[in-house]
Amino acid sequence: MIGANNGRFRAHALMIRRPCAMMSVMARGPLYLTLTLNNAIVEERTESFFSSKSQTDLLHLLTVIDAATRSQHLRLMILIIKNPSIGWAQIEEIHAELDRFHQAGKHSIAFLQQADNRLYYLACGAEEIYLPPSGGVDLVGLRAEILFFKNALEYLGIEPELFSLGQFKSAAEIFNREQMSEASRAMSTSILADIQEMITAKLAAGRKATPERVQEWIDSGPHTARQAVERGLVDGLLYEDQLEELATKKLPRGHACPVKKLAPRDGWFKRLFTFRRPQIAYLVAEGMIVAGESRRSRGSHPILGAESFVEALRAARDNKRVRAVVLRVNSPGGSALASDLIWRAVKLTGEKKPVIVSFGNVAASGGYYLAVAGQRIISMPAALTGSIGVIAGKFSVQKLLGRLGITVDSVETGIRSGYQSITRPFSEGEEQVIREQMREFYEDLFLRKVAEGRSRSVDQIREVAEGRVWTGRQALGQGLVDEPGGARRALELARQAARLEGRKTRLVRLARKRRWFDLLPFPLFGTSPLDQLQGPLFLMPEDWEIR
Numbered sequence: 001m002i003g004a005n006n007g008r009f010r011a012h013a014l015m016i017r018r019p020c021a022m023m024s025v026m027a028r029g030p031l032y033l034t035l036t037l038n039n040a041i042v043e044e045r046t047e048s049f050f051s052s053k054s055q056t057d058l059l060h061l062l063t064v065i066d067a068a069t070r071s072q073h074l075r076l077m078i079l080i081i082k083n084p085s086i087g088w089a090q091i092e093e094i095h096a097e098l099d100r101f102h103q104a105g106k107h108s109i110a111f112l113q114q115a116d117n118r119l120y121y122l123a124c125g126a127e128e129i130y131l132p133p134s135g136g137v138d139l140v141g142l143r144a145e146i147l148f149f150k151n152a153l154e155y156l157g158i159e160p161e162l163f164s165l166g167q168f169k170s171a172a173e174i175f176n177r178e179q180m181s182e183a184s185r186a187m188s189t190s191i192l193a194d195i196q197e198m199i200t201a202k203l204a205a206g207r208k209a210t211p212e213r214v215q216e217w218i219d220s221g222p223h224t225a226r227q228a229v230e231r232g233l234v235d236g237l238l239y240e241d242q243l244e245e246l247a248t249k250k251l252p253r254g255h256a257c258p259v260k261k262l263a264p265r266d267g268w269f270k271r272l273f274t275f276r277r278p279q280i281a282y283l284v285a286e287g288m289i290v291a292g293e294s295r296r297s298r299g300s301h302p303i304l305g306a307e308s309f310v311e312a313l314r315a316a317r318d319n320k321r322v323r324a325v326v327l328r329v330n331s332p333g334g335s336a337l338a339s340d341l342i343w344r345a346v347k348l349t350g351e352k353k354p355v356i357v358s359f360g361n362v363a364a365s366g367g368y369y370l371a372v373a374g375q376r377i378i379s380m381p382a383a384l385t386g387s388i389g390v391i392a393g394k395f396s397v398q399k400l401l402g403r404l405g406i407t408v409d410s411v412e413t414g415i416r417s418g419y420q421s422i423t424r425p426f427s428e429g430e431e432q433v434i435r436e437q438m439r440e441f442y443e444d445l446f447l448r449k450v451a452e453g454r455s456r457s458v459d460q461i462r463e464v465a466e467g468r469v470w471t472g473r474q475a476l477g478q479g480l481v482d483e484p485g486g487a488r489r490a491l492e493l494a495r496q497a498a499r500l501e502g503r504k505t506r507l508v509r510l511a512r513k514r515r516w517f518d519l520l521p522f523p524l525f526g527t528s529p530l531d532q533l534q535g536p537l538f539l540m541p542e543d544w545e546i547r
Helices: 021-026 058-070 088-103 117-123 150-156 182-206 211-220 225-230 240-250 268-273 306-318 336-350 366-371 398-403 428-454 458-464 472-477 487-497
Strands: 009-014 031-037 040-042 055-057 074-081 107-112 128-131 159-165 279-286 288-290 302-305 322-331 333-335 355-364 376-379 384-386 390-396 469-471 506-512 537-539
Touching (some): 058 088, 074 117, 088 355, 182 211, 182 472, 279 302, 279 487, 288 366, 302 336, 355 487, 366 384, 376 487, 384 472
Parallel strands (some): 074 107, 288 302, 288 333
Antiparallel strands (some): 159 390, 333 537, 384 469
């Protein structure tokens, strides 16, 4: 492969050619593009025979829309939205590219089968929306639902001994409470209200309605296809096979433009020919943060290993052709130790070349901790970030073992040799030690490094910390991020910081080399990521999801 390669990492190149260069010459009329969204929209595709084809790379999708915007002959885009798995911040990035597409005097159509809040919000980035007669729009307002396991754990005889530092640090509440704390409820209400306000504004602008009218739609939902047309949520009813006929009516003598022709991926000859161009490295920090190597969980969710990511940053730092780094963070946090090791690697990289940080759907707790080492942080308004706080502890199964008639014996050489054992609870002295460790991590590491990275005092950061989660828009107002924007804005800032404006550059995506078992649909080796989450944690609740 061409680019940075230290034996364990390879560089994928992504470049933009002249859009539809061949077809623009051959086509006798204007062009239209059809994009079908039916897969998980991911920051980085999983290296597997089975899962990679069911995933859509977000950056490549944004690149395709940008190429459509710059094409002289492409006039219409059709978005077929089936059932993609996508986050609110990712939708905003697609909306931003569609806005530029419309500003270029071009038009767009969205086709939905059945839409929930999220998919209808995505469709409202297009100028017109259509449904099949049997479809519907479940626009009913947002809901954040959390399951609490305190009573179930008590029934099983499992005792959660979890401690939090920060009144809003609610990651442990699902195990030791029956409902949200007042602080957690206030935080959740604030986040939902802010995202709902963004959604309402977009729907009002896209559907040319007042915010009050949008609220009426929400309160009267869900809507059948007929009701959606009558109430102005969509523009008409048709089947997917009728989209081509609709495109012909809107674009007489129009021709379809294949995605591969519009934004082709570069082959080996092109990479070889452009080998000496200055490069911008694009690194994705995604998943729960743990020690060791990056890998996948048994549910194929990415796990961010500190060892792997530190090596990737070192490869970018030592490659003289890499002039700047864009760090894309999509992580709820994890191990405090692993987060700190990655923070150090980002800091060292920033001392040699610009590091611009871009947030995905979530960059909270440990994900935010490592981000503050970058020179500039940008975030879409609906991203979730912050959660500056610490949790620690364990689960004791002593009562469960007793109920099962299982006894435990041990030999120890220290009074705290078994403090991590799940077969007994913490002693009073052990609990005091753990709480002191948490205080040290919070005060001397988290708060101080965030204050240093954001050029503010520790007291100023403490006011917005306490484990509180913020939307990207709220975080901007609190000084936790520098400006709104997504991955493509981060690349633009990286070019500016490296003084590469107007020059041809290569974007390289550093990725760990594939091993044969990476191609399997499940991990063959390795342990659960929870096994490596010992000690204090910088972690936001991973299952906290807004629907």
